[in-house]
Amino acid sequence: MTYQKREVYLQIEDLKNKISWAIGFRYAFVFLGLFLIYFSHTGNAYAPLSLELIISVGLYNIAANLIYALKKEYKLWQAVAAAGVFQFFDIAAITFLIYITGWVESPYWFLYLVMIIVSGFGMFSYYSFAVFLIAFFSAVFYLGLLLSAYLGILPIYGTSFSLTPDQLLISIYNKAIFTSVAFFLFATTIYYFSKLLNEQHEELFIKNRKFLAALTRIKAIDRMKDEFVSTASHELRTPLSVVRENLSLIEDGIVGTIGPKQKKLLETSRANIDRLAKILDNLLDIAKIESHSLDLRCQTTDITQLGRKAVELLKPKAEHKSVTLETTFPKEAMLWIDPEQILRVFVNLIDNAIKHTGQDGKIIVGIEEAKKEIRTYIKDNGEGIAREDFPKVFERFVHIGTGHETLSRGAGLGLSICKGIVEMHNGIISFESEIDRGSTFTFSLPKIKSNGQ
Amino acid sequence: MDNKKTRILLIEDDQDMAEAIRLRLEANNFDIILAHDGMEGLSKARTENPDLIILDVMLPKLDGFNLCRMLKFDEKHKSILIIILSAKVQKTDIERGKEVGADAYITKPFKAEELLAKIKELINSK
Numbered sequence: 001m002t003y004q005k006r007e008v009y010l011q012i013e014d015l016k017n018k019i020s021w022a023i024g025f026r027y028a029f030v031f032l033g034l035f036l037i038y039f040s041h042t043g044n045a046y047a048p049l050s051l052e053l054i055i056s057v058g059l060y061n062i063a064a065n066l067i068y069a070l071k072k073e074y075k076l077w078q079a080v081a082a083a084g085v086f087q088f089f090d091i092a093a094i095t096f097l098i099y100i101t102g103w104v105e106s107p108y109w110f111l112y113l114v115m116i117i118v119s120g121f122g123m124f125s126y127y128s129f130a131v132f133l134i135a136f137f138s139a140v141f142y143l144g145l146l147l148s149a150y151l152g153i154l155p156i157y158g159t160s161f162s163l164t165p166d167q168l169l170i171s172i173y174n175k176a177i178f179t180s181v182a183f184f185l186f187a188t189t190i191y192y193f194s195k196l197l198n199e200q201h202e203e204l205f206i207k208n209r210k211f212l213a214a215l216t217r218i219k220a221i222d223r224m225k226d227e228f229v230s231t232a233s234h235e236l237r238t239p240l241s242v243v244r245e246n247l248s249l250i251e252d253g254i255v256g257t258i259g260p261k262q263k264k265l266l267e268t269s270r271a272n273i274d275r276l277a278k279i280l281d282n283l284l285d286i287a288k289i290e291s292h293s294l295d296l297r298c299q300t301t302d303i304t305q306l307g308r309k310a311v312e313l314l315k316p317k318a319e320h321k322s323v324t325l326e327t328t329f330p331k332e333a334m335l336w337i338d339p340e341q342i343l344r345v346f347v348n349l350i351d352n353a354i355k356h357t358g359q360d361g362k363i364i365v366g367i368e369e370a371k372k373e374i375r376t377y378i379k380d381n382g383e384g385i386a387r388e389d390f391p392k393v394f395e396r397f398v399h400i401g402t403g404h405e406t407l408s409r410g411a412g413l414g415l416s417i418c419k420g421i422v423e424m425h426n427g428i429i430s431f432e433s434e435i436d437r438g439s440t441f442t443f444s445l446p447k448i449k450s451n452g453q
Numbered sequence: 454m455d456n457k458k459t460r461i462l463l464i465e466d467d468q469d470m471a472e473a474i475r476l477r478l479e480a481n482n483f484d485i486i487l488a489h490d491g492m493e494g495l496s497k498a499r500t501e502n503p504d505l506i507i508l509d510v511m512l513p514k515l516d517g518f519n520l521c522r523m524l525k526f527d528e529k530h531k532s533i534l535i536i537i538l539s540a541k542v543q544k545t546d547i548e549r550g551k552e553v554g555a556d557a558y559i560t561k562p563f564k565a566e567e568l569l570a571k572i573k574e575l576i577n578s579k
Binding site: 234 | 470480540561563565
């Protein structure tokens with residue numbers, strides 16, 4: 001249920017609760033009405049029929065009450081069937097009442113209309129809608145009969161239409177007491193059942209509310225986790241920056257001169273603090289990716305531009321290690337992606353490749369267009385990954401491979417961040433590798449749909 | 454500017470951090486005023502007339518974003534340059550910094566060279 005629908009539903013519930021007193025009066029009115037009908041017929045030929053009517057209406061009402069009292073939980077079809085059956089009994093009772101009070105001349109024809117109207121009160125649930133339909137079609141049917149009899153088109157069951165409209169009105173006035181009693185009878189019948197059905201609704205409604213509350217709680221926990229990570233990162237960063245700044249104050253000789261040996265140590269310390277800060281950044285990102293709170297800012301982006309930018313950024317590092325960086329890009333390849341995040345994927349993957357490729361190695365960064373996706377691969381001829389390490393590649397805090405300088409080591413989060421980002425773009429990331437021959441990391445991103453420009 | 458030292462107001466609640474930045478800036482020939490919370494920072498920004506403010510975000514009494522907004526939306530003080538120096542590194546924080554009118558946003562831990570370069574760049578472009 002949407003929020004607005006729920007609001008409307010609540011208002012109707014409230015209204016129904018306010019008028020539910022009517023149900024309490026139901027039985028009193030049902031039996032009072034039926035006995036009045038009986039007594040008005042005492043002495044005439046309809047008396048035994050009236051009695052039968054009283055008994056049958058009484059019986060099905062008692063049955064309804066028993067069902068209601070004994071069985072507290074209903075399935076949808078049971079509720080609809082119960083409402084349908086009792087509605088059918090009510091229609092039969094009305095029809096019978098009309099029959100014994102003069103058939104076509106009977107003042108009770110309007111009860112079909114009353115039935116539609118009161119059923120209409122309960123129309124806001126599917127169950128009462130079924131009831132409404134039954135009453136509506138029966139009433140249309142009987143009104144059609146009445147009209148055709150009145151116009152003389154069709155005599156009903158051999159009874160000729162003998163009253164003028166004026167006489168018909170008078171007969172209704174004379175039977176005013178029955179009219180009002182009958183009105184209560186049928187109105188309360190409807191309320192009775194609609195209340196029964198509404199209780200089911202209430203139950204559903206409560207379940208729904210509990211579910212929503214649980215969802216809100218889960219979201220709150222998620223947010224707390226998020227906040228915890230970002231606060232933790234903030235709290236760690238502040239002392240880190242003091243240490244870093246103090247070290248670099250000493251290193252830069254601002255608070256007195258130092259020798260080259262001290263300088264070297266300070267430099268290493270400072271570099272390690274930078275490394276710590278980077279790990280913190282990655283941790284924050286991992287936490288955000290895992291709690292799905294990293295919001296992508298997607299735009300139509302030429303992925304080849306991002307590839308070029310990443311290669312540009314890492315060229316110095318590659319040259320430093322005399323690793324060649326080659327690119328094979330198409331002219332352009334448009335995708336609906338967050339450029340900043342995908343650039344990070346490029347940078348991480350190329351950076352990794354450089355780390356794991358020895359002197360004079362070669363790395364190829366390529367982009368290919370397939371039918372439904374754009375595939376990007378970063379291929380190196382470095383040390384490769386051992387087969388037993390394959391399952392661990394995208395895991396967190398895992399370092400694979402050997403012999404790279406400690407300072408370039410992160411927290412082993414780079415690839416899991418890449419995986420997270422690619423998957424958030426509905427893409428796939430995978431790799432192939434052979435020890436001593438090199439590795440190829442490939443990520444594919446789905447193309448923009450033709451309407452999606 | 455040639456004769457007069459550039460006055461920098463440093464609003465930072467962490468004493469150690471403030472001291473480290475002060476040392477660095479004084480070594481680079483800047484005139485430093487210190488403030489340890491948001492309210493003190495705001496009143497010093499109004500009375501001491503600094504050329505530039507280095508502003509932390511998580512400050513007691515008045516946070517850096519609000520302080521920045523109050524100065525930048527005030528005709529009299531909006532010419533003061535503001536560099537936000539914060540350990541808040543999320544994209545939303547950096548965007549918030551832009552929204553409140555900061556001239557630059559530097560994240561902690563920062564590189565001293567980066568901070569000095571930014572200060573020089575801002576003052577020269579003034």
